[in-house]
Every structure is written in structure tokens, then in C-alpha cells.
Amino acid sequence: MESFRIVHYLNQFFGQLGGETAAGAPPQIKPGAIGSGRVLQNELGNGFEIVATALCGDNCFADAPEATADELVGLIAEFRPQLVIAGPAFNSGRYGQSCGMLCAALQDRLGVPAITGMHEENPGVDQFRRRVLIVRTGATARSMAEALRSLAALARRIAAGDAIDRPAEAGCFPHGMKRPVVRDKTAAQRAIDMLLHKLAGQPFATEVSVPRFDRVAPVKLATALSAANVALVTDGGLVVKGNPDRMPNGYCDRFTTIPIGGLERFTTDLVEAHHGGYDTQFVNQDLNRLVPLDAMRELEREGAIGHLHETVYATAGLGMSLTNARKIGREIGARLRNEGVQAVILTST
Amino acid sequence: MGIATAQVCSMRQVATMVGSPRIVTGRSVLHPVGDPGLDLDAERALRRRILLDALKALGSNGTRDAA
Amino acid sequence: MRLEFRPAPVYRATFGASTRIHDGTLTIARDELRALLNGDRRLADVDIEIANPDEDCRITDIFDVFEPRFKANGGNFPGVLERAARVGDGQTAVARGAAVMVLNAMSDRYKLTVDMRGPSARFSPYAHTANVCIRSNPAPGIDRAGYYRALKEAGVRAAIYLGEAASHAPSEDSEVLTLSPSSLSERSTLPRIAYIYMLASQQMPTEPDEPILYGDNVRNLLPTILHPNEVLDGAVLAPYWNFGGDTYTAQNHPMIRELYTRHGRDLNFAGVIATIAAETEAGRSRSAIMAANLAHDTLGADAVVLTKYGGGIPESATMETYDACEALGMKGAIVIWTHGGDGSVEGSLTFMSPGANAVVSCGLNEESIDLPPVARVIGNASIGPLIMESEGETRPSNGPLHLRFLFLAGAADQLGGGFRSVEEY
Numbered sequence: 001m002e003s004f005r006i007v008h009y010l011n012q013f014f015g016q017l018g019g020e021t022a023a024g025a026p027p028q029i030k031p032g033a034i035g036s037g038r039v040l041q042n043e044l045g046n047g048f049e050i051v052a053t054a055l056c057g058d059n060c061f062a063d064a065p066e067a068t069a070d071e072l073v074g075l076i077a078e079f080r081p082q083l084v085i086a087g088p089a090f091n092s093g094r095y096g097q098s099c100g101m102l103c104a105a106l107q108d109r110l111g112v113p114a115i116t117g118m119h120e121e122n123p124g125v126d127q128f129r130r131r132v133l134i135v136r137t138g139a140t141a142r143s144m145a146e147a148l149r150s151l152a153a154l155a156r157r158i159a160a161g162d163a164i165d166r167p168a169e170a171g172c173f174p175h176g177m178k179r180p181v182v183r184d185k186t187a188a189q190r191a192i193d194m195l196l197h198k199l200a201g202q203p204f205a206t207e208v209s210v211p212r213f214d215r216v217a218p219v220k221l222a223t224a225l226s227a228a229n230v231a232l233v234t235d236g237g238l239v240v241k242g243n244p245d246r247m248p249n250g251y252c253d254r255f256t257t258i259p260i261g262g263l264e265r266f267t268t269d270l271v272e273a274h275h276g277g278y279d280t281q282f283v284n285q286d287l288n289r290l291v292p293l294d295a296m297r298e299l300e301r302e303g304a305i306g307h308l309h310e311t312v313y314a315t316a317g318l319g320m321s322l323t324n325a326r327k328i329g330r331e332i333g334a335r336l337r338n339e340g341v342q343a344v345i346l347t348s349t
Numbered sequence: 350m351g352i353a354t355a356q357v358c359s360m361r362q363v364a365t366m367v368g369s370p371r372i373v374t375g376r377s378v379l380h381p382v383g384d385p386g387l388d389l390d391a392e393r394a395l396r397r398r399i400l401l402d403a404l405k406a407l408g409s410n411g412t413r414d415a416a
Numbered sequence: 417m418r419l420e421f422r423p424a425p426v427y428r429a430t431f432g433a434s435t436r437i438h439d440g441t442l443t444i445a446r447d448e449l450r451a452l453l454n455g456d457r458r459l460a461d462v463d464i465e466i467a468n469p470d471e472d473c474r475i476t477d478i479f480d481v482f483e484p485r486f487k488a489n490g491g492n493f494p495g496v497l498e499r500a501a502r503v504g505d506g507q508t509a510v511a512r513g514a515a516v517m518v519l520n521a522m523s524d525r526y527k528l529t530v531d532m533r534g535p536s537a538r539f540s541p542y543a544h545t546a547n548v549c550i551r552s553n554p555a556p557g558i559d560r561a562g563y564y565r566a567l568k569e570a571g572v573r574a575a576i577y578l579g580e581a582a583s584h585a586p587s588e589d590s591e592v593l594t595l596s597p598s599s600l601s602e603r604s605t606l607p608r609i610a611y612i613y614m615l616a617s618q619q620m621p622t623e624p625d626e627p628i629l630y631g632d633n634v635r636n637l638l639p640t641i642l643h644p645n646e647v648l649d650g651a652v653l654a655p656y657w658n659f660g661g662d663t664y665t666a667q668n669h670p671m672i673r674e675l676y677t678r679h680g681r682d683l684n685f686a687g688v689i690a691t692i693a694a695e696t697e698a699g700r701s702r703s704a705i706m707a708a709n710l711a712h713d714t715l716g717a718d719a720v721v722l723t724k725y726g727g728g729i730p731e732s733a734t735m736e737t738y739d740a741c742e743a744l745g746m747k748g749a750i751v752i753w754t755h756g757g758d759g760s761v762e763g764s765l766t767f768m769s770p771g772a773n774a775v776v777s778c779g780l781n782e783e784s785i786d787l788p789p790v791a792r793v794i795g796n797a798s799i800g801p802l803i804m805e806s807e808g809e810t811r812p813s814n815g816p817l818h819l820r821f822l823f824l825a826g827a828a829d830q831l832g833g834g835f836r837s838v839e840e841y
Contacts, residue, residue, distance in 0.1 A: 130760065166841050174841055176761050178754065180780040181839040187751045188674040188832030191721050191776040192609070195749035196682055198774050199607045199719050207837055208754060208775040211762040218370030218410065219351035225408055236381065250804045251782075276525065276803050277727055279620045282380045288396065289383025295396045304404060318728070319781065319804065321757035336352055345403045347381045348358040359697055360732050363767045377695045378619055378729055 003049035004159045007076050008037040009086040009102055011095045014141075015055040025057035027068055029075040036144060040085065043152035048159070052079040058094040065097070069105040077110055083155055088117030088147040089124060091139040096124025103132040113158050117147050120173070129173045133164060136171055221343055223306070228342040231309035232260075233332060235317035236283065236290045236349035237275025241268075250276040250318035255328050261310035265294035277318030278349050291347055309341050317348065355403040357381050371406035373399060417504045418594040419645040423512035424585035428468045429546035435577070437585035442514050442546055442578065449548075452573060458566035459552040465794045467547045471532040474787070475549055476795030476813050478528035478825050479520035479564070480654050481542060481662040482571045484511035486579030493572045493650045495631020504645030507590075509583035515545040515664055516578065517825075518571040519795055521553045522560060525803040526659055528825035529795075529817070536785050536819075539836065540826040541664075549794045550574055561623040564656045568627055571663070572653075593645055593676060595685060608686040610717035611671055612639075612707050612737055613647070613831075617693035617726025620657040627653050629690060639691040639707035641714065644672045647688060659822075660725040660830030670833030671723055671751070686715040691737070693730035700733045708740035719747040723831050728766040735769040742771055749774040753830060754838045756782035761840050778829060779821055779836035787817040 007029075012022040016035050033041045033050040041050050054076050061068045076084060084106050086099035096118050103114035117135035118125050125134055135154055137147035150171050157170060168174045183190065190207075197204035221228065238258060239247055245256040258271055266287035273280040273290055283290040291312055300308045313332045317325070336344065358364040359375040375381030382396045424437045432443035446464050453462045467473045486492065486509040491501035520527055530542045537543035550570050554563035615634050616622060622633040629637065630651050642651070652666040672688065679685040691707050694700045711717040720741045724730040731752065738748045754777045757763025768775075793813040801809040802823050811817065821836060822828045 168841075176840075177759050178756075178761055178764065178780070178838045178840045179759075180783045181837050182835050183837045184835070186670055186674070186833055186835060187776050187778040187829075187837070188671040190837075191671070191749045191751045191774075191832060192674055192678060192683070194774045194776060195609065195719050195721055195747060196607070198747045198749065204774060206773055206775045207777045207840070208752070208764050208768070208772075209761055209840060210768055210770055210772060211764065213367055213762070215368050216370070219353050220410055221353040221407055222350055225404055228407075230407075246806075248806060277619070278378050278729070282383070282385045285385065286383060289380040289385075289392075292382040292396050292400055295382070295393065295400050298397065299400060299404070304401075319755055319757075322760065322763040323758035333352060337350075341352055343407050344352055344354045345400070345407070346354055346356045346358075347375065348356055348360070348364070349378050349381055359695075360729065360767065361697055362732050362736065362769075366767055374697055379621070379695050 003047055005051050005080060005082045006044070006048060006155065007052050007054060007079050007081040007084045008033060008040065008050050009054045009072070009084060009099065010034065010037065011098065012055065012057040015053065017055060017057070023057040023059040025055065026060055027054070027056045027071045027075060029054045029079070036148065039145065040148045040152060043148050044155060048155065051081065056098065058098060061098040062094050065101055069101050072102055073105050073109050076106065081112055083158055084112055084114040085151055085155060086114060086116040088135065088137045088151065089122060090137055090141060090143070091119040091122050093123055096122040097127070100124040100128030100132055100134070104128060107131065115151065115154055115158070117151050125173055130175050130177060133167055134173045136173060223342055225305055225343070226303055227306040229307045229309055229340055230305045230343045230345065231311070231313070231336055231341045232291050232293065232296060233313045233344050233346045234291050234348070235315050236347060237273050237280070237316035238271055238287065238291050238312065238314040239274045241270055241272050243274050247274060247316060249274045249316050252316045252318070252320050253324050255313055255315040255332055258312040258314060259310060260293060260312055263293065264297055266291065275316045275318060275349065290349070309339065311339070353407050355406040357399055357403055371409065373402045373406055375399065417596070417643050417645045418592060419504050419649055420507045421510050421591040421593070422507055422587035423510040423591070424582040424587055426511050426513035426546050429466045429514060429548055431466065435581045437511060437581050442511060442581070444548060444578070449574060449577060452577060453550060453570050456566050456569060458555050458558045458562050459570060460555045462550065462552045465549045465551065467532050467549060467794055469532055469544050469546070472791040473532045474529060474790040474793050474813065475517060475547060476527065476529045476793060476799055477519045477521065478530065479518045479567050480571055480658055481664040481825065482516040482575035483664045483667045484514050484516060484575045484578035484582060485509065485650060485667065486576055486583045488583060491650070492576045492579070493653065496572045496627045496653065497569060500630045503649040503651050504643050508649055509579055509587070511578050511582035513545055514578060515542055515547050516571055516574045517547050517549045518567045519549055519551050520567060521551070521796065522563060525801065526657060527802070528658065528823055529799065529819060530825040531787050531790065534788055536787055536824055536827070539785070539821065539834070540824055542826045548574065548578065551794070564623070565625055568653060593648065595644060595679070604684050606680070606682065606684045607718040608684045608716055609675065609719050609721060610686040610689060610711040610715045611675060612689045612691060612711065612720050612722045614723060614725045614730055614734065615652060615690050615692055616655040617730045618695040619693065619727060619729040621695065622655055626656055628655055634692050637690065637692045639689050639703055639710055641710055642688045642690050644676065644685065644688050647672055657726065659727065660828060662825070665829060665831050665833065670829065670831050671721065674832065686717045693724070693726060693733035695729070700736055703733065704736040704740040707737050708744055711741060712744040712746055717746055721749050721751070723751045725830055731765050732767045735767055735772060738772055739769050749776065751776045751778055751830070751832045753778050754780050756780050777838045778832065778834055780838050781822055782820065783836070784818050784820045785824065787819055789815050
């Protein structure tokens with residue numbers, strides 16, 4: 001029987017091209033196993049063959065990640081691997097980035113499974129865990145033997161056709177994704193079970209883990225308020241009457257704009273609130289309750305702000321995915337910056 | 350250069366969780382800068398007060414509890 | 417309180433000369449029930465239809481579901497048709513296996529559907545009940561609030577009418593539920609667990625005459641202690657915004673049932689605290705603090721379990737209440753739905769307290785099920801648009817249906833009765 005074909009990926013250091021001075025080494029591939037790859041080959045045992053080792057300098061990869069990944073995918077494809085093992089990268093940031101990126105590219109373009117290994121503090125973990133199986137390793141190459149054993153064990157499972165539905169049970173970082181399941185006890189039963197375990201100090205597993213969020217550093221206002229161009233933004237579903245942009249009232253993937261140049265206050269013939277997550281009757285009686293146009297005009301006249309920006313940006317924040325929320329936020333932010341806005345008051349429902 | 354933001358929000362916890370730097374408490378999820386239970390003058394005064402808090406927050410460095 | 421349920425089993429329903437339960441068959445005098453409901457001038461075109469388990473039939477436009485119940489000495493859904501009366505004590509006849517479904521002819525983005533057979537049957541308790549469906553239109557000049565109030569009354573009337581038939585039928589084993597003040601205060605090594613029950617969310621403000629708790633609209637409800645029997649015996653109705661549990665669900669409350677089952681064995685059921693999700697932040701904080709105090713200092717609880725009702729704002733209210741409880745040294749567990757978002761674990765809830773480490777999911781909101789076409793529909797000719805669907809997104813009621821579980825009656829149970837969940841991986 002033919003051996004299961006594996007291509008191994010290493011950076012300049014582990015691939016024995018040299019130290020930091022070889023960090024600019026271009027993508028290349030050599031037949032057979034190199035360096036730690038020989039230990040990996042031993043761990044894998046009979047039935048597996050490291051047919052080639054792909055190599056690239058960390059700096060070369062970091063300088064042009066997309067192009068380098070492309071080139072490596074091409075080189076690797078010629079060896080018709082059934083699995084690619086990258087690294088392990090331990091806690092090395094650039095190496096982790098290359099390994100993660102290459103694995104993702106191989107899976108996308110060749111449909112070949114690709115795995116790697118990193119330490120939990122490697123930034124590559126958060127960046128690629130969703131798409132790539134990443135084995136947990138120690139922080140440094142001192143834990144090489146153990147890391148290679150874990151990678152070999154995972155490789156054997158993949159070769160056997162195991163889909164690795166639960167990465168954590170296979171020694172990997174969880175993908176950080178969720179899927180619907182049907183359990184054999186009701187939610188009430190599970191909650192009481194969980195509570196009793198918690199009370200007794202016994203281990204229990206929550207079904208919904210607490211999220212971690214990006215921290216955006218607060219931006220200091222660049223000018224005096226009395227000179228600032230201030231914009232109004234809302235997630236409460238304000239739209240031009242009739243909703244010409246057809247903005248959804250929930251699970252929204254876009255934003256809309258409302259021109260307010262020359263407008264003293266919102267009236268119900270011009271705008272309306274379109275949002276499925278709260279009872280809109282009160283704001284639809286007076287839209288200034290949602291976006292405070294009348295009061296801002298007053299403050300503008302009094303000189304409390306320099307100028308009220310002539311466009312209101314609005315979306316509907318019901319059940320919106322974080323991906324869409326980030327995208328919409330970035331887009332609105334970019335538009336406001338181009339339009340010379342220094343400050344925003346965001347009204348949320 | 351970024352844009353300074355203040356969020357008028359009736360769900361302060363949500364704004365805090367996602368790291369909103371300047372949060373001003375709104376009146377209600379149903380009407381963040383108004384209140385149908387007030388007469389028109391009182392409602393306008395309320396709206397102005399919330400906005401003044403938001404402007405004050407904008408002038409600050411951005412703590413979690415600006416107003 | 418000592419509540420004795422006397423269930424008369426029902427396996428199917430049919431129309432006949434007189435209303436009675438015999439050998440597992442509920443026979444309904446259609447004209448008599450129709451006349452009873454037609455007496456309400458707010459309703460027009462009242463009609464009754466029946467759907468039995470395994471029929472090739474779909475019921476749509478469901479507004480609420482009731483289990484037929486009858487208390488011979490009064491206290492039938494107190495505060496709706498009759499004045500408030502003591503419930504949770506004494507005998508209650510139950511047509512067990514039957515359900516009254518009230519259908520809503522007005523357009524509304526929150527209406528439920530059930531198929532009596534097919535792939536969804538395992539997720540909905542109502543695929544396995546004999547369903548007595550009440551159809552009606554609002555009488556001319558009746559607004560939404562008036563119509564919805566009339567629908568609740570029609571459901572209650574029919575549930576009592578059929579419950580009375582159950583009271584004349586032989587009952588199999590009666591079931592006694594008792595939790596007396598002495599058992600509540602008894603010294604036990606078992607942990608004392610209180611249940612914090614969110615009845616409604618004021619993000620959709622309840623109507624002035626919307627009957628939820630003993631007929632009260634819970635618009636400004638402050639946390640209050642209920643005996644679990646009161647909930648099981650008709651004191652709690654689902655809000656008009658039926659988004660998380662029907663009246664039937666409250667009558668057979670999954671969390672209360674579970675706590676009763678384990679009372680004296682694994683735990684000491686300390687009682688129920690009813691609360692709401694208030695629309696203002698001040699209101700939510702007030703409710704959180706008061707509910708936690710009641711659990712800790714009045715019920716003497718070691719731990720609390722919480723459920724929510726409604727949409728996203730109750731997530732905040734629940735988390736705040738959980739935090740207030742844990743701050744007093746009680747342990748907490750939460751049953752809550754899960755948003756799909758982009759599929760990552762980050763966007764599961766609009767708000768999650770950093771300390772919320774014991775959370776059970778009652779299912780992924782975006783998850784849908786594909787239902788095959790059906791031969792017969794009870795309800796309007798088209799479905800939709802439902803919430804999260806675009807304007808104009810309607811489809812024929814009898815056709816193949818791609819339906820979110822949120823709108824499958826009984827499957828969107830936020831009170832803990834379902835098996836659906838999420839798994840993080």
C-alpha cells in the first residue's frame with residue numbers, strides 16, 4: 001500500500017537555511033524530511049511519508065504574505081500531499097502567521113487538510129483558529145518532541161478519516177465557532193444539573209462561553225467642541241420615509257443615510273423608524289426621540305458645537321452579526337472621516 | 350486621526366461590554382432621547398440635558414462613565 | 417398549598433352531539449362551543465377546527481395555546497374572566513393531551529405554526545396533542561389591543577369549557593404538588609434553589625388590559641414571590657407578544673416541573689420570583705437588586721436559576737439579575753437563547769456578564785427547519801412576513817415551508833422545556 005503523503009513546512013531556522021540572516025529566504029521546496037521533520041517522520045511511523053519540505057524565510061513571508069502563500073501552495077501542490085503539517089511555530093509571531101496563513105490557503109485552494117501547532121499566546125492562534133486546526137504546544141522549541149508527538153497523533157486521526165468535530169478533544173485550540181445540536185436532556189434539566197455541580201464545586205461545562213472583545217482606544221477630540229463638525233449616528237433604524245434603501249429591520253447588513261441639511265427637526269412625513277427589536281410607536285410619533293436633531297440645532301445655534309454634519313448615518317441593530325457590525329462601523333467611520341467629521345453622538349435603542 | 354464618539358445608550362452594559370469609550374445613559378430603549386410621558390417642554394429639556402451630557406463626555410478623554 | 421391535578425387523558429378530538437371525554441376521545445359540541453365564543457361582540461366569524469396528532473395538517477397564525485383546565489370551586493385563570501381568586505390549591509381537572517389554540521387573523525410578525533406530523537414533530541409538544549383551534553376575525557371597529565384581549569378571553573373560555581368536560585371524566589392517577597411553608601423552611605442538607613421567572617419584556621410594552629399575572633399587565637411589576645403552584649394552576653398567561661412560551665407552557669412550566677421533580681432529592685425548591693425585563697436601565701437595575709434580595713434574604717436561597725422571555729433587552733436584564741445574585745454569594749445558572757451571528761462564539765448574546773459561567777442554551781435563533789407541503793391548513797392562506805423576514809416575504813401556508821424554530825410552536829421554549837441547544841467547538 002502507498003504511504004500517506006505529507007508535506008512539511010518550516011521557516012528558515014527550523015529548515016536549516018540559517019538564522020535571522022536567512023529570514024529573507026524565498027519560497028522553496030526540497031524532497032524528503034529536514035531537521036525536526038525527521039523526528040516527525042519517526043513519530044508518524046510506517047504508512048506515512050514526508051515526501052517534501054517546503055521552506056521560506058519569516059521576513060520574506062511577512063513582507064508579502066498573500067503572494068508568498070500563493071507561491072508555496074504552487075510548490076507544495078506538485079508533491080500531491082494528502083496532508084500538510086506546518087511548524088510547529090510555538091510562540092514565534094511571524095512564524096505563526098506564516099503557518100496559519102499557509103494552512104488556510106492550502107485548504108482553500110487545494111482542498112488539502114493542513115494543520116499546525118502554536119503556543120496559546122501566539123497571535124496566529126486568534127487569527128487562524130476558526131479555519132485551521134492548531135495543536136496546542138509549549139512556548140519554545142524546548143517542547144519540540146511533545147509538540148511533534150501531538151501533531152503526529154492528529155495527522156494519524158486525519159489520515160484515518162476523522163473529521164475532528166471537536167478540536168479541543170484532539171489537543172487543538174477550539175475553532176471558536178458554534179453549531180446547533182439536539183441534546184438528550186431539556187434545558188431545564190441541564191440548567192439544574194449545572195447549578196448543582198457549581199454548588200458542589202464540581203466541574204461543569206457552560207454551553208455559551210463569555211466572549212472576548214476588541215478594545216478600541218478612546219480617541220481624544222482633536223478640536224474644541226465649539227469648532228467641531230459633529231455627526232449624529234443611530235442603530236435604532238431611522239430611515240427616509242418609505243425606506244428607499246430597503247434597509248432590513250433586523251439582521252441588518254447595511255446602513256442608510258438621511259440628509260438633514262437645512263432641516264430644523266425631524267417630522268413624520270420625512271423619516272420613520274424601521275426596527276424589529278423594539279416597539280417603535282413612541283419614536284415614530286416624534287423621531288427626535290431617536291435622533292435628537294431639534295436639540296442639536298439649538299446647540300449648534302448657541303455655538304456649543306461648531307457645525308452639525310449634514311448627513312445622519314443609521315442602521316438597525318437587531319440580531320446583527322459582529323462581522324456585519326464591524327463592517328458597517330468601519331464603513332460609516334471611513335465616510336465620516338472623509339467628510340471631515342471630528343465627533344459623533346450615537347443614539348442606541 | 351480617529352473620530353471621538355459618545356454613545357447615548359439605554360443598555361449601558363452592552364455598550365460597556367463592547368468597549369464603548371463614552372457612555373451616556375439614554376431614557377429608554379423605546380425612546381433614547383425623549384419621553385412620551387412628559388409634556389413637550391419637559392421632554393425637550395430632557396433631550397437637551399442628555400445631549401449636554403454627551404457633549405461633556407466628548408470633551409473628556411474617554412472613560413467608561415463619562416456622564 | 418396543595419394542588420391536586422386530576423388528569424383525564426385525551427388522545428384525539430372529534431366533533432359530536434355533546435362535549436365529553438370518553439376512552440381518550442374528546443368529543444366537542446361544535447355549535448355549543450362556537451355559540452359560547454360568539455357571545456363576544458369583539459369577535460366575528462368564530463369557528464372551531466380540530467387537528468389530531470399525525471394528521472396531514474398544519475396550524476398557522478397561532479396567538480396562544482392553553483391546556484383545558486377546570487376548578488369546580490372557582491379560580492379558573494383568575495383575573496381574566498373572573499376576579500382574582502386563590503389558585504394553586506385544591507383540585508384542578510385537566511384534559512391532558514388536549515390543547516386550545518387561538519389563531520390570530522391580524523397581520524403580526526410574531527405568529528406560531530405547528531405541523532401535526534413530519535420532521536418538526538419531535539420538536540413541538542403540540543404535534544402530539546389533540547388541538548382545538550379557534551378562528552375568528554376582529555369585529556368591525558375593533559383595534560389590535562381589543563382583538564387580542566378578546567382572543568385571550570376566547571382561549572380561556574374554551575379551556576374552561578373543555579376542562580369542565582375533563583372534570584366529569586374518570587381521572588387516572590391524580591398528581592399532588594405540595595410545597596408548604598414548613599417544607600420551605602425545613603433544615604436540610606440539600607441546597608435551596610430559587611427560580612427567577614421573567615414573565616414578560618417591556619421592550620414591547622404590554623397593553624393596559626393585557627392579562628399576564630392574575631389579570632395584571634405587569635407593566636410596572638416589581639419582583640414578587642409566587643408559589644410554584646400558582647404558576648401551574650393558571651395565574652400566569654403568555655403576553656400578547658408570544659415570544660418564548662405559551663400559556664400552556666406556563667401551565668406545565670418546564671423549570672418549575674423540574675425543580676418539583678428534584679425537590680427533596682437533589683435540592684430544596686425554595687420558591688419562584690416573578691419579574692420582568694423593564695424598558696429603562698433604572699427599572700432593570702431595580703428589578704435585579706430586588707429579585708436577588710428576595711432570593712437571598714426572604715427565600716434563603718443558596719442558588720438561583722433564571723430564564724428570560726422576549727428578545728434582546730431581557731438578555732441584559734437576566735445578566736444583571738444573575739450578577740446581583742452572585743454578588744450576594746448565591747450561585748446562578750441561566751437558560752437563554754443563542755444568536756448565530758457570524759457563527760463565532762463571540763456574538764452569542766447582545767450582552768453577557770463576564771461572570772456568567774453557567775449558561776444553558778435553548779437553541780440557535782437562526783436555525784430553521786424545512787417542512788413538507790401539507791394537505792390541510794388551519795389558519796390564514798399565507799404565512800409571513802415574520803420577524804427577521806423582509807417586507808412582502810409571504811408564502812402559501814400549505815406549501816413547503818422553511819421555518820425558523822422561533823416560530824415553530826412549542827419549539828421556541830425559553831422556559832427550559834426544549835432539547836435544542838448549541839455546541840461550541
